[in-house]
Structures are given as C-alpha cells and as structure tokens.
Amino acid sequence: MQTFRYDHLPTEISTVHVALYTDVENSAALRSRIVRASQLEGAEGDAEREAVNFAFIEARLICSVLHLQTAVYQALLAQAQGALRTKTVHSEILWALNPTNNITEAIRRYGVADASKSLIVVRIGSPDLEQGDVNEQMHKVVEGTLAPLDELSDITDWASIKKYYKLNGEAAVKAAAKDPAREQAIVNEIVTSSVAMKSVMG
Amino acid sequence: MATQAASPTIALIEHAEKISQGAEAKIYRVQLHPAGSSNDASPVATEHILLKYRFHKQYRHPTLDASLTKSRVAGEARALLKCVRSGVNVPGIRMVDAPEGVLGIEWIDGKSVRFLLGGGAEGEEGEEGEVDDDSTEDTAETEEDPLQEFSITQDSVMELIGTEIAKMHQADVIHGDLTTSNMMLRLEDKAVDLYVLERAFSSTHPQSEPLFAGVLRAYEKKMGKEWPAISRRLDDGESRSTARPSGTALMLCVSETARS
Numbered sequence: 001m002q003t004f005r006y007d008h009l010p011t012e013i014s015t016v017h018v019a020l021y022t023d024v025e026n027s028a029a030l031r032s033r034i035v036r037a038s039q040l041e042g043a044e045g046d047a048e049r050e051a052v053n054f055a056f057i058e059a060r061l062i063c064s065v066l067h068l069q070t071a072v073y074q075a076l077l078a079q080a081q082g083a084l085r086t087k088t089v090h091s092e093i094l095w096a097l098n099p100t101n102n103i104t105e106a107i108r109r110y111g112v113a114d115a116s117k118s119l120i121v122v123r124i125g126s127p128d129l130e131q132g133d134v135n136e137q138m139h140k141v142v143e144g145t146l147a148p149l150d151e152l153s154d155i156t157d158w159a160s161i162k163k164y165y166k167l168n169g170e171a172a173v174k175a176a177a178k179d180p181a182r183e184q185a186i187v188n189e190i191v192t193s194s195v196a197m198k199s200v201m202g
Numbered sequence: 203m204a205t206q207a208a209s210p211t212i213a214l215i216e217h218a219e220k221i222s223q224g225a226e227a228k229i230y231r232v233q234l235h236p237a238g239s240s241n242d243a244s245p246v247a248t249e250h251i252l253l254k255y256r257f258h259k260q261y262r263h264p265t266l267d268a269s270l271t272k273s274r275v276a277g278e279a280r281a282l283l284k285c286v287r288s289g290v291n292v293p294g295i296r297m298v299d300a301p302e303g304v305l306g307i308e309w310i311d312g313k314s315v316r317f318l319l320g321g322g323a324e325g326e327e328g329e330e331g332e333v334d335d336d337s338t339e340d341t342a343e344t345e346e347d348p349l350q351e352f353s354i355t356q357d358s359v360m361e362l363i364g365t366e367i368a369k370m371h372q373a374d375v376i377h378g379d380l381t382t383s384n385m386m387l388r389l390e391d392k393a394v395d396l397y398v399l400e401r402a403f404s405s406t407h408p409q410s411e412p413l414f415a416g417v418l419r420a421y422e423k424k425m426g427k428e429w430p431a432i433s434r435r436l437d438d439g440e441s442r443s444t445a446r447p448s449g450t451a452l453m454l455c456v457s458e459t460a461r462s
Contacts, residue, residue: 002238002239002246007236010210070236074298075299077297077299080209080210149246171288174291190286193286193294200300202276
C-alpha cells in the first residue's frame with residue numbers, strides 16, 4: 001500500500017491511500033455489499049457505508065500508476081471546488097477513468113465487477129487517517145493478496161483499454177502496432193491525457 | 203501548508219518554480235504528485251510537470267475574463283489531446299483546472315531549435331547567430347555546433363519539423379505560432395525529440411531559405427496527395443492572409459531515432 005500526501009489540497013482530502021489486491025475472491029459479494037450499503041438507512045447504513053468507504057477499481061483497466069494518480073487528482077480537484085459529478089470523491093475517480101459521461105457505465109466498467117480478479121482500492125481522507133488503520137479496514141472487506149503497485153504492469157488488459165478508448169483505428173496506435181512496449185506507452189499517454197482533460201472534454 | 207480557503211491549484215503554484223512570464227500566462231515547473239510512502243514497497247517515482255497559468259487580466263471585464271480563460275484552457279487541452287491521439291509528438295496532459303486557468307503538461311527537458319540553429323537562447327533577442335547557408339551534405343561545423351550534442355544534422359532537424367507539422371495538420375490542428383523558439387530537441391534514450399513551445403520570442407535565422415526547403419520536402423512527403431492543393435496556395439501567397447487563431451498554444455515534439 002502506498003500513501004500520497006498532497007499538502008496543497010484541503011486537509012480533509014489531502015491524503016490518498018492506494019492498495020493493489022490480486023487474486024481477489026469475494027468480488028461478487030463485495031459488489032452486492034456496496035450496492036446494499038448505498039440503500040441501507042439509519043445507523044446500520046452509515047456503518048456499512050463507512051466499512052466500504054473506498055474506491056474499488058478494476059485494476060486491469062489501469063495502464064500505470066500515473067494514469068491512476070491523474071484520475072484521483074482530478075477527482076480531488078472536483079471535490080475541492082464543489083464540482084463533483086457523482087455522489088462521492090471515490091465514485092468521482094471511476095467517473096474520471098471512464099471515457100464517456102455516463103456514470104452508470106463508469107461504475108460498471110471501472111468499478112468492482114462480479115468477475116474482478118484484481119482490484120485497486122483507494123481511500124481519500126485527512127492525514128489523521130493512518131495507513132495501518134486503512135490497511136486493516138481494507139483487509140476486512142477485500143479477500144485477496146496485497147501486492148506492490150508495480151505489479152500493475154502484469155495485470156493491465158491493453159486490449160480492453162484500447163476498445164473502451166476507441167484506439168484501434170487511431171494513427172498513433174497503429175503506427176506502433178509492431179512494437180508492444182511502444183504501443184503500450186502510447187496508449188498509456190493517450191489514456192492518461194484523456195483522464196487529465198476530461199473536465200473540459202466538451 | 204496552504205490555507206483551506208485558497209484554491210488547491212493556486213496553492214500548488216505558490217510552491218512552484220516560475221520559469222517565465224508572458225502577457226498571457228505564467229509558466230511554472232512543479233512536482234504534481236508527491237512521492238508515495240509505504241511500509242512494504244519502494245516509493246513511486248514522480249515526474250515534474252509544466253504548469254501554464256493564464257492569470258486574471260485586470261483590463262478585462264471579470265465575467266468575460268473568466269469565460270475566455272476557461273475556453274482557452276479547454277481549447278488548448280483539446281488540441282493537445284487530438285495531437286496525442288494522432289501520433290503528433292506533444293507533451294501529455296497531466297492536469298486541467300479550467301476555472302483557475304491552469305493547464306498542467308508533461309515536463310520536457312531540452313533545448314530550443316532556435317538555439318540549436320545558432321539563433322541564440324530564448325530571451326536573447328537581437329543576438330543573431332550564424333546559420334550555415336549550405337544545405338547540402340555535410341553541415342560545415344562552426345566552432346561549437348550545439349547540434350553535435352544530439353548527433354543530428356540540421357537537415358534531419360528540418361525533416362523532423364516538416365513531418366511533425368504535416369501530422370499535426372492532418373489531424374486538423376493549427377498551431378498558430380510555429381517558430382523555432384517554440385520547438386525543442388530532447389535527447390532521451392538514443393532518441394532525439396523535437397518540441398514546439400508556445401512562447402513567441404523573435405526567432406530569426408538569417409539565410410534560412412535553404413533550411414526551410416528541407417522542412418517543406420518532409421511536409422510534402424508526409425501530406426501525400428493533400429500536398430498539391432497546399433502547394434498552390436503557398437505559391438499564391440494566400441496563406442499569408444490566414445488569421446491567427448487565439449489560444450492555440452501547443453507544444454509539439456518530434457522524435458527520431460538518433461543515428462549512431
């Protein structure tokens with residue numbers, strides 16, 4: 001797990017905890033738990049929402065740590081400016097990752113799915129929230145293996161990313177078709193840049 | 203520590219290193235993402251970015267100013283993304299805060315083509331260097347040819363420029379301010395990258411006609427069947443009347459594997 005501290009952001013959202021889980025075994029249960037938590041009322045609902053107060057991200061659709069950081073950062077900016085398009089800063093990350101403006105589609109594609117095998121779990125909070133506690137809380141809800149973020153490169157599903165971003169006919173991508181490493185670098189750049197400028201996509 | 207009230211982007215700028223200031227924008231260099239801390243892994247490497255801050259213009263009505271600034275940031279970001287998707291070598295986009303007038307792009311370490319062609323460094327206006335008039339074969343080596351560092355000839359630089367501009371035009375992107383000051387060469391892993399920046403310094407290269415021919419040859423080759431019509435317009439001199447679009451500020455980079 002990695003923790004990033006943004007000193008120039010408002011205190012309550014200045015700390016970003018990021019963990020990669022592989023071999024996740026409870027994706028279907030986790031997904032229904034999140035859905036249920038959003039519908040529960042009263043104190044029980046609050047407790048459930050707090051228990052799953054993370055962004056659960058389909059790791060195979062993430063090209064690089066920079067790609068993820070870019071989406072997180074744009075969500076943090078939207079939160080700081082009172083300009084969230086979704087309910088929470090966590091769901092805003094999923095919105096930022098999806099190339100279209102459709103929120104349901106963003107959650108379906110980039111959120112946890114029944115078949116998800118690897119997940120990136122993000123928790124945004126104040127510096128008071130300690131890494132150890134976040135770690136513990138994540139372990140309670142995700143049944144999987146905590147892995148270093150560098151392992152992301154083994155998980156990335158470039159074909160799906162190219163499909164969602166409609167990159168198969170794109171000149172830059174076609175030009176590098178024979179060199180997978182170069183093609184991946186180009187796809188990463190297009191996708192990261194797209195996420196960064198999504199607020200002005202038009 | 204920033205105060206709660208300040209906009210996050212303005213707070214970020216307060217900690218950034220100012221690179222330059224023009225009438226339209228201020229340029230900064232800053233690290234956007236902090237290095238991560240972890241108990242079980244090495245910290246995530248972070249890169250620097252370039253922030254272009256279109257500050258408030260006191261001479262404009264605030265409402266107009268806000269809307270112009272926002273649309274220019276948006277326009278620049280869209281043009282850049284179009285270039286990235288079309289394979290034109292431009293710096294990637296790293297963050298956009300349109301309400302504050304800030305665009306963050308990949309930091310490019312390099313030297314301007316103006317400088318490399320002997321036109322002097324940015325800001326040194328009036329100091330016109332020598333440019334070799336001879337466009338054939340060997341570039342005669344002046345005492346310290348800055349291009350040597352990049353193991354690339356002047357002719358190759360001209361080709362890179364022509365090819366990249368053609369790619370940009372094929373993507374229907376008009377730069378609006380293409381000068382050699384706005385292009386940079388970067389040497390990275392055996393590859394030479396050439397960039398076009400937005401700032402307009404005077405960039406005169408005396409006796410540069412033969413050089414420009416090299417740009418046009420590469421441009422022609424890349425444009426293919428679209429070339430004859432463009433060539434006709436060039437000859438007619440019609441292209442001179444083209445109005446300069448505002449706000450199209452791009453950084454363009456061209457890359458080529460260095461000949462070893």
